[in-house]
Amino acid sequence: MTDKSDENLHLREYLLCILEDEAERDEIEKRLFIDKQFYARVILEEDEIVQDYADGNMAAREKEAFEKNFLISADRRENLNFSRALRKYIDNQTAEDEASEKTKKKKEIKSTWSFLFSSPRLVAAAAGGCLLIILSAWAFYYIFSRPSDTELAAVLLNQVYQSERPFETRVTDFDYAPFRKERGDKKEPALLDERNRAERILLDRAAENQTAENLHALGRLYLVKKQFDESIDRLEKAALNSANPLVYNDLGAAYLEKSRVLSGTDQFQLQTEGLKNFKKALELNPRLPEAQFNKAVCLETLNLPGQAREAWQQYLEIDSSSPWSKEARQHLEELNPKQSSDVQSNELETAFLNFAEENRGEEAIMLAGENRELIKEKYLPQKLAMSAVEENSKKKV
């Protein structure tokens, strides 16, 4: 077993029945029976999984596994009932505390006013105070005409990335900036102080109140900082509490950009997850330019040129004049001449993509295996295609 944090993660995956490493699973099972302390950790972790689910504090993958696999025993189902009741109780308690705090403050103000009006001197002082308030109101109005914290953070981040955006994918609330494809790790942006300031603002806002808007803003910040896991965590939570297409777009962008640092089937899974989220955003708003742009980028990344071509054309129907549309046209030019309009290839791409999106990985692999031409022309990621050929050969033996 590796370090503690890996251990906890493997334990959680084991309980959710998504631990792929069989050796790791066997090790956990043995320890479960012979190591009393470890057993205690296991039942603690079980409880925390259930409470996380009841609190809505679970990433999509875990949530899916929880609903599919975890509630297999009566004890766990009962634990969920308990956890939900506890969550409801705590939420009601918090609301009651806030309400009683407000009532207490109102009473204090009322008693202050009664005291003030009990004496002429105090009345005079109160009149003077009112004048002061009127003068302050002008300043107060001025203060409120300034942008909110979240808006200010967005302005700062736009300043940071105005000359170059961090990756090809579009993030909402960012103005156009070119993307330069360069090898190797890019340098940090110049205006780091501005970015740090934006981060402080957004962290404070999220700490005060974990609304979908605040979580989205924070998720977006982590995305442009390329802290993809943190970004996905915040954006998943924002998506739980809101049907905002912008959130789904940014979540898709996080998955797609994260996939670029991985390889093989992990990369492929994240890319399809990205695509799912772009599609979800477009279901909610079919003319959302960011999501349409990103969908096209994602399809190209998945090496599906037919689908990507169509997506770029759809983008230009939404936006034909901005600097983004110029990039879209460049993509179309790069995609157009080489491939023939091969109807069969387009149908195969569509079928492959459908299997992948529906998590029907085996059928996707079979399809790739049956179509060696598809592999030759490099329509599919090379690694996946070769493994599909091998898989198919094994099955025929």
Add this chain to the structure above:
Amino acid sequence: MTQNLEIDENEFETLLGWLGDDREKAGQKYEEIRSQLIIFFSARKCLAPEDLADDTINRVTAKISGLAAVYQGDPSLYFYGVAKKVFLEYTKKPQAEQLGDSLFVEPEAENQEAHYQCLDQCLGNLAFEQRRLILSYYQHEKRTKIEARKKLQQEWQISKETLRVRAFRLREILKRCVRKCIKKKNHETF
């Protein structure tokens, strides 16, 4: 799916004796082993993990007269070995149901309300500080939750792990209380 083993009282007493000299500790060990078995079968996606756990225990109990005399080592390991065999048999038999798309079923409103009322009652039975600990422990989310828990650790002068265990124990007390309360309500309904 499970063997129909008849276990008599003598065999069960022998089993408890094998698990520990002290009857109460042996009973706790029994519960612990049963819980471990349920986790084992659940993690392997077996339907009715409780039945398979009981089947495992019954098979061990059926052999207890010979086993207690010769087996050396932690009894838990023996149960683990038998559980793996029970699992293999389970995988070979055709299952009446397969693990479907989702085990999650939205609970009935009445059931949820009953749990809530019972929890309210049970929390009232806790000492003030215990109540405050459990509610503060589960309040808030992510970042503020972490900060709130750090505050609790400082206040109680205990480590993160100790706090976690205390919260877990209080939770177990509450769960047992709520379970009793729900049973009582159901009994009153009928």
